[in-house]
Amino acid sequence: MPELPEVETIARWLREGSPQGPALLGRTCQRVEVLWPRTLAAPDPITFAQRLSGQTITTIGRRGKFLRWGLTDGAVILLHLRMSGDLHWQPPPAPPSPQPHDRLVFHFADGWRLAFNDPRKFGRVWLVEDETDVLGALGPEPLDPTLSAEDFYARLQRSRTRLKPLLLDQRFLAGLGNIYTDEVLFHAGLHPLRPAHTLTRAEAERLLSAIRQVLQDGIAHHGASIDWVYRGGDFQNYFAVYRRAGQPCRRCGTPIQRLVIGQRGSHFCPHCQPPPEG
DNA sequence: CCTGAAACCTGTCTGC
DNA sequence: TGCAGACAGGTTTCAG
Numbered sequence: 001m002p003e004l005p006e007v008e009t010i011a012r013w014l015r016e017g018s019p020q021g022p023a024l025l026g027r028t029c030q031r032v033e034v035l036w037p038r039t040l041a042a043p044d045p046i047t048f049a050q051r052l053s054g055q056t057i058t059t060i061g062r063r064g065k066f067l068r069w070g071l072t073d074g075a076v077i078l079l080h081l082r083m084s085g086d087l088h089w090q091p092p093p094a095p096p097s098p099q100p101h102d103r104l105v106f107h108f109a110d111g112w113r114l115a116f117n118d119p120r121k122f123g124r125v126w127l128v129e130d131e132t133d134v135l136g137a138l139g140p141e142p143l144d145p146t147l148s149a150e151d152f153y154a155r156l157q158r159s160r161t162r163l164k165p166l167l168l169d170q171r172f173l174a175g176l177g178n179i180y181t182d183e184v185l186f187h188a189g190l191h192p193l194r195p196a197h198t199l200t201r202a203e204a205e206r207l208l209s210a211i212r213q214v215l216q217d218g219i220a221h222h223g224a225s226i227d228w229v230y231r232g233g234d235f236q237n238y239f240a241v242y243r244r245a246g247q248p249c250r251r252c253g254t255p256i257q258r259l260v261i262g263q264r265g266s267h268f269c270p271h272c273q274p275p276p277e278g
Numbered sequence: 279c280c281t282g283a284a285a286c287c288t289g290t291c292t293g294c
Numbered sequence: 295t296g297c298a299g300a301c302a303g304g305t306t307t308c309a310g
Contacts, residue, residue: 038286084287119289120286121287122288159279160279161279227289227290262281263283263284
């Protein structure tokens with residue numbers, strides 16, 4: 001699931017508690033099980049377990065698609081769910097551990113456990129002193145009000161890249177993934193192959209507005225749940241183009257097209273999103 | 279700087 | 295039914 005709205009939803013649920021489980025905020029980690037060592041980007045499993053045991057989660061947040069847990073001693077845990085990662089609460093009494101695809105299990109004093117579950121094993125977790133080592137290259141947060149339309153337009157002007165790959169580039173903007181990029185471009189009325197520098201000032205403003213609108217809508221719906229994993233959100237019911245190839249555009253009726261751009265399936269309405277010249 | 283391809287992985291679905 | 299192939303919400307690395 002994990003693009004900005006889904007990661008934001010998880011962060012809120014871990015902070016406040018949810019139907020899926022209790023709040024993580026304020027809990028003290030007793031021990032950690034490392035079931036698939038490559039899930040840990042840093043440090044090594046032994047050091048990770050030692051550093052974490054006895055520490056309390058004091059803050060929970062998000063940066064781009066990363067989850068961020070602040071610890072008592074000032075260190076930070078960063079989690080990236082990549083394609084198939086998720087966090088599963090397991091209530092006491094403990095079921096026979098581990099569950100299928102659990103890669104990391106955090107154990108708490110009252111018997112609750114939080115599993116980093118990840119069928120495809122692409123997800124990664126870091127424990128770092130200085131988070132800029134991991135987050136330093138990320139672009140701005142799309143929902144940060146200090147990101148101005150002028151700045152955004154200026155940055156588009158500097159790139160000759162096509163819009164689709166550019167919006168997926170986390171150094172340009174942090175948090176958009178394949179689903180939300182397709183939805184955003186539809187709502188902005190911009191073709192995914194448009195070179196960034198060809199956008200007018202008005203189009204750039206429309207694009208930034210669409211980015212913010214679609215992300216806010218996604219968050220309001222607790223993100224999207226697709227394929228076989230259910231994560232609690234229902235934004236998939238409101239997709240305008242994503243995985244709707246061949247179906248009529250909700251605005252004009254033209255069949256939605258699918259094209260592979262930068263190795264990613266891309267969906268758009270050829271009428272509402274006119275292709276660039278050439 | 280930019281683009282495309284491959285790699286990292288497992289699971290599901292489609293079509294023959 | 296069985297099996298090959300396409301496809302999947304992400305990122306990194308390497309070749310050209």
